[in-house]
Amino acid sequence: MGYLHGFAVTLRQLFLPRVTTDYRGGFDDSPADEKRPKPERMHGRHVLNRYEDGMEKCIGCELCAGVCPADCIYVRGADNDPDDPVAPGERYGYVYEINYLRCIHCDLCVEACPTQAITESKLFEFSFTDRADAVYTKDELLVGDDGSPRQLPWEDWRPGDDAMTSGWMRATSPSGDHRYLGVEAWSGELGYGVRPPESPDTADPPALGPSESVDGQPDSDNTPEPDPGESGAQHG
Numbered sequence: 246m247g248y249l250h251g252f253a254v255t256l257r258q259l260f261l262p263r264v265t266t267d268y269r270g271g272f273d274d275s276p277a278d279e280k281r282p283k284p285e286r287m288h289g290r291h292v293l294n295r296y297e298d299g300m301e302k303c304i305g306c307e308l309c310a311g312v313c314p315a316d317c318i319y320v321r322g323a324d325n326d327p328d329d330p331v332a333p334g335e336r337y338g339y340v341y342e343i344n345y346l347r348c349i350h351c352d353l354c355v356e357a358c359p360t361q362a363i364t365e366s367k368l369f370e371f372s373f374t375d376r377a378d379a380v381y382t383k384d385e386l387l388v389g390d391d392g393s394p395r396q397l398p399w400e401d402w403r404p405g406d407d408a409m410t411s412g413w414m415r416a417t418s419p420s421g422d423h424r425y426l427g428v429e430a431w432s433g434e435l436g437y438g439v440r441p442p443e444s445p446d447t448a449d450p451p452a453l454g455p456s457e458s459v460d461g462q463p464d465s466d467n468t469p470e471p472d473p474g475e476s477g478a479q480h481g
């Protein structure tokens with residue numbers, strides 16, 4: 246008689262609220278065509294960000310390509326023209342490609358990036374019919390002059406989808422450390438400015454003594470010292 250319990254489980258679903266939506270890919274104007282809101286830290290389609298002055302954040306260091314487990318990022322760096330630099334510092338990302346036939350949206354490239362150049366938006370509704378479209382070039386990944394991501398013909402962007410393209414907290418972010426509560430740990434971003442610090446992981450962080458550090462090791466100074474690479478716009 247145990248199988249009757251199985252039927253009961255199935256029948257019970259008929260009377261529960263429906264959790265699916267009538268998503269149609271944006272191919273018709275039906276008001277029923279609905280995209281469900283994404284979690285704030287969802288890993289979607291990447292963007293290459295710019296500083297508030299329009300300079301590109303990518304310095305062509307290839308760390309993202311080196312860490313990618315799917316081997317789907319191809320980066321070539323080039324020297325900046327001192328009189329007309331593309332990015333702060335000596336180098337910039339001359340070629341940048343991501344192959345979305347391989348990407349598993351693990352976010353390791355974002356974790357590895359020292360300048361917050363590569364981040365992931367909330368867009369997951371994109372598909373293609375040929376390989377060339379699946380390999381996103383730098384031109385397609387780089388945000389525009391207003392800081393918004395480029396919207397490609399095969400992508401289903403809706404109002405608000407282009408907001409907070411880098412709104413996420415990396416696992417190694419000092420913003421997750423309660424000692425950094427209220428300390429800005431993000432560089433200014435074109436179109437979005439400097440985002441406020443994110444909340445620490447715990448609502449009521451434990452108080453540290455004067456000689457206690459967050460890792461339990463003796464620490465004579467608990468004053469947060471944000472990594473220069475994480476704090477504020479680091480370019481001139």
Ligand code: SF4
Binds near residue numbers: 313350
């Ligand atoms: S999200 Fe993961 S798989 Fe995709 S490009 Fe980044 S490191 Fe590679």
Ligand code: SF4
Binds near residue numbers: 308310
């Ligand atoms: S996106 Fe970041 S990690 Fe990748 S090459 Fe550019 S600066 Fe380096």
